[in-house]
Amino acid sequence: MRVSKILSFSAVILLITVVFAGAVTVSAAAQYDTMQFHYNAQHTGDYSPVAGLVPSNGQLKWNYTTDDGVVSSPAIVNGVVYVGSFDNNLYALYANNGTKLWNYPTGSVVRSSPAVANGVVYVGSNDRNVYALNATTGTLKWNFTTGLVVESSPAVANGIVYVGSYDKNVYALYANNGTKLWNYTTGSGVCSSPAVANGVVYVGSGDHNVYALYANNGTKLWNYTTGSVVYSSPAVSNGVVYVGSFDNNLYALYANNGTKLWNYTTGDPVSSSPAVSNGVVYVGSNDFNVYALNAATGAKVWNYTTDGAVLSSPAIANGVVYVGSGFNYNTGIWDNNLYAINANNGTKLWNYTTGDEVYSSPAVANGVVYVGSDDGNVYALGTIPTTLTAYAPAQATVNTNFPIIGRLTVRGYGISSQNVTLYSWNGTAWLSTGKNATTDAIGVYSFSRNETAAGNYSYRTAYAGSATYANATSATFNVTVTKVPTALTATARATATVNNAFTVHGTLTMNPTRTGIGNATVTLLKYNATSKQYDITLATTTTNSTAGALGAYTFSVKETNAGTYYYEVTYAGTATYQPKTSAPVKVIVR
Secondary structure: OOHHHHOOHHHHHHHOOOOOOOOOOOOOOOOOOEEEOOEOOOOOOEOHHHHOOOOOOOOEEEEEEOOOOOOOOOEEEOOEEEEEOOOOEEEEEEOOOOOEEEEEEOOOOOOOOOEEEOOEEEEEOOOOEEEEEEOOOOOEEEEEEOOOOOOOOOEEEOOEEEEEOOOOEEEEEEOOOOOEEEEEEOOOOOOOOOEEEOOEEEEEOOOOEEEEEEOOOOOEEEEEEOOOOOOOOOEEEOOEEEEEOOOOEEEEEEOOOOOEEEEEEOOOOOOOOOEEEOOEEEEEOOOOEEEEEEOOOOOEEEEEEOOOOOOOOOEEEOOEEEEEOOEEOOOOEEOOEEEEEEOOOOOEEEEEEOOOOOOOOOEEEOOEEEEEOOOOEEEEEOOEOOEEEEEOOOEEEOOOOEEEEEEEEEOOEEOOOOEEEEEEEOOOOEEEEEEEEEOOOOOEEEEEEOOOOOEEEEEEEEEOOOOOEOOEEOOOEEEEEEOEOEEEOOEEOOEEOOOOOEEEEEEEEEOOOOOEOOOOEEEEEEEEOOOOEEEEEEEEEEOOOOOOOOOEEEEEEOOOOOEEEEEEEEEOOOOOEOOEEOOOEEEEEO
């Protein structure tokens, strides 16, 4: 269902402040067991070190349906996706296929995004609690009760869990048992998610301030006052804190003292949490744009305009920005898409349309983008791009097998045990030949093909893809199939007598193998002196089909007048064999 239908506008805005954490596999053997919002405790949002081969398309790998909207952002750790739902549950789903490992029911909706560290999942709930759950079984290790709802997403650093609450406090809890280390009271509710860097906790508050608190004791280092509430979660990079405000600005503040480096003004509130990569800050705005800003100066590099408010927080992976979009308050239209945008120039690479708004912030793991939607689903999108090659000889003969070989690879490395299908073009459409081949240990596959008629044939091969690898189609390749060349001999005695029979005989064979062709019809022709052509048909016969005499034929000829006669034998050919005419045979009849 559309969560926004049952919430006030400001409440919807708050949803975006949820964060996610996860650990992913770069290869089948490597596992990651901890991750913070936007990849690390500083919330930089660059997943490139663990994203693996990022997806080249928005192909759906799987989706899991909960009983209500999903604005929580997924965390992926050791092959498991952890995510909260408005149906009051935290879910653990297998990352490869989306089947449920377990779910834990809290007492209210779970807007908070889980953080996973050292085999424990930490998450907040609107039932006022922060929960610590066994990541494998979902059993409760501890819970800490605050004074109001917890939409803030926990951050874990050095054995301490940092999280905000609508009771105006930022809490520091021991990760092993949930006892409170300290709390800092702001002037309003805290749904911003804390970032931790160099022993300092950075967090926004509904009292318009960004706070810097010492991580060990919660004393204030500094605060910076913006023009409105701060629901955005800070990102810290190279000594600068980047954070959005409802006053329409993204701020860059020096991390050591909170003085402003620059601010960039968008056309509407900035609820999205920024991500930083390679000297560029990426952030969404309620003005329907995703902005890329120079991290040092705040100058705009590019902006991409969606069809809805961008409350989702961008994720970066290997030069691609992933971000969701929601309701357009000007047009009344919902933009229910997850976008993949080129990080260098802001051009769209692809988008995937869900059934409702995408306020969840995406996470990228092992070549797959995971994101929630207000339609109640958790989506796994994109598979590892593959390359499929195919080769065949340029020419072949009818009814003779010719090879088709190729290779399925990922960045030059072969993929084994995958099925590849051979397709042929019928002049209108590509049709499966019904032939499949399996790739070997280095990704090589092969087919044996033959055609029963001469002609120009076009083929290509296709790989349907899997839960891990994207589908691929080879380039089209052409094979010219010709009829089998033939050879036809004819022999007769040099002289004969009037009214006495003599023979014209020979063989029809394949060329150059000289293999006889049996059951073929050959015709004996005599030269017509008047027309000056061989147009007098004397007889037809069939070539021998028995072993030892395969392809042989014999004609019996008798002339009633003396003279010099010329004969030749012709073969009209078939769909398989080329036509052929023998050399002329001269017989003198006396």
